[in-house]
Amino acid sequence: MTKYPPINYSDYLQLDKVLNAQDLRSEEYNKKAHDEHLFIIIHQTYELWFKQILFEVDSVLELFGHDHFDESHMGIVISRLNRIIEIERVLVDQINILETMTPLDFLDFRDFLVPASGFQSLQFRLLENKLGLIPEKRLTYTESYYSEALREDEKKHVHEAEKAPSLFERVEAWLARTPFLKSPDFDFWGVYKDAVIKMFQDEEELIRNNSSLTEKDIENNIEQLAKSREIFDGLLDKDKYQELQDKGQFRLSYDALHGALFILLYRDEPALQQAFSFITCLQNIDELLTQWRYRHSLMALRMLGSKVGTGGSSGHKYLRAATEKHKVFHDFFNLTTYLLPRSALPQLPENFKRELNFAFTHKK
Numbered sequence: 001m002t003k004y005p006p007i008n009y010s011d012y013l014q015l016d017k018v019l020n021a022q023d024l025r026s027e028e029y030n031k032k033a034h035d036e037h038l039f040i041i042i043h044q045t046y047e048l049w050f051k052q053i054l055f056e057v058d059s060v061l062e063l064f065g066h067d068h069f070d071e072s073h074m075g076i077v078i079s080r081l082n083r084i085i086e087i088e089r090v091l092v093d094q095i096n097i098l099e100t101m102t103p104l105d106f107l108d109f110r111d112f113l114v115p116a117s118g119f120q121s122l123q124f125r126l127l128e129n130k131l132g133l134i135p136e137k138r139l140t141y142t143e144s145y146y147s148e149a150l151r152e153d154e155k156k157h158v159h160e161a162e163k164a165p166s167l168f169e170r171v172e173a174w175l176a177r178t179p180f181l182k183s184p185d186f187d188f189w190g191v192y193k194d195a196v197i198k199m200f201q202d203e204e205e206l207i208r209n210n211s212s213l214t215e216k217d218i219e220n221n222i223e224q225l226a227k228s229r230e231i232f233d234g235l236l237d238k239d240k241y242q243e244l245q246d247k248g249q250f251r252l253s254y255d256a257l258h259g260a261l262f263i264l265l266y267r268d269e270p271a272l273q274q275a276f277s278f279i280t281c282l283q284n285i286d287e288l289l290t291q292w293r294y295r296h297s298l299m300a301l302r303m304l305g306s307k308v309g310t311g312g313s314s315g316h317k318y319l320r321a322a323t324e325k326h327k328v329f330h331d332f333f334n335l336t337t338y339l340l341p342r343s344a345l346p347q348l349p350e351n352f353k354r355e356l357n358f359a360f361t362h363k364k
């Protein structure tokens with residue numbers, strides 16, 4: 001017995017609403033297509049999971065929504081992001097269920113849907129915007145803006161989400177505030193640059209002193225090394241980094257980039273382990289969304305061949321391109337290029353290490 005009035009299972013879950021929301025259009029027009037039931041159920045399931053993901057993203061944004069993020073919230077942020085990751089795995093797997101429907105079965109009812117399309121999923125657009133997809137970077141397949149496809153009452157919500165700070169922007173600001181980057185004992189960017197220069201000097205020496213290589217081999221290897229060095233120059237020189245940003249190769253601000261690289265390189269330090277897990281979560285979220293986009297584009301190819309989508313796009317072609325173009329946290333993947341092997345990583349000064357671990361250790 002509790003002090004609250006009892007409630008029935010169906011009433012609590014409002015199953016009368018949920019389980020009575022599968023009206024087959026093919027049945028309405030007296031051409032009942034068996035697989036339309038699955039088609040509706042699977043879309044509704046996706047939308048429910050999108051709702052849960054948005055619920056978690058909103059809560060994370062709220063926790064980050066202050067100029068100074070309270071690091072004691074990091075544990076809860078990571079656990080919510082991990083929940084999103086697990087849901088995304090289910091979203092990718094669910095495509096297998098829909099693919100038990102053959103293209104011919106789909107054709108039995110496809111005409112009843114036109115021009116409805118997942119392209120009109122409000123929640124999917126909100127998710128993209130809240131994660132940080134830049135509106136101007138969106139692929140377009142008609143002359144009109146993506147939100148034009150939405151209902152009038154829905155447009156306002158996506159536009160609001162476009163203007164509100166996204167997770168990407170919150171993370172960027174947080175990274176730019178990374179402590180420990182410069183102190184009287186340690187200048188991260190300085191030591192990183194020195195380590196890169198030394199790494200290339202050592203590699204060049206190894207090539208030149210390798211007696212098993214011919215003159216031609218040495219020349220080729222040195223050429224390759226120069227190319228790798230050029231890639232690092234793009235990062236070490238602020239103006240060159242700006243060029244990479246202009247080309248869309250990087251999005252993070254220069255300060256945020258330093259913070260991210262520091263965390264990735266020194267992630268073994270206790271004070272940085274949570275920050276590293278957090279960045280890994282963002283990578284996983286992006287990767288799984290990309291996987292979903294890719295599986296969905298293949299499913300569209302399987303179902304439609306080169307037909308246009310019900311929403312009027314080039315179908316598979318548009319979806320494939322969006323898979324590549326609509327990533328949000330790609331910087332964290334690109335940063336891997338600039339990691340140094342642990343052996344080449346500059347040691348942190350002892351007192352600085354102690355400072356980094358301060359929160360976790362007792363001072364003697």
Ligand code: HEM
Nearest residue numbers: 043046117118119121124300303309310311312313315322
């Ligand atoms: C037979 C199964 C499906 C086919 C053939 C299909 C096909 C397509 C096509 C061709 C588009 C591009 C827009 C258009 O021209 O319509 C699209 C967009 C989309 N579909 Fe599907 N779809 C299917 C199932 C699903 C399911 C189960 C979901 C789950 C919610 C979904 C969600 C979406 C979303 C979110 C978009 C927008 C993607 C973007 O703009 O990046 N689709 N779909």
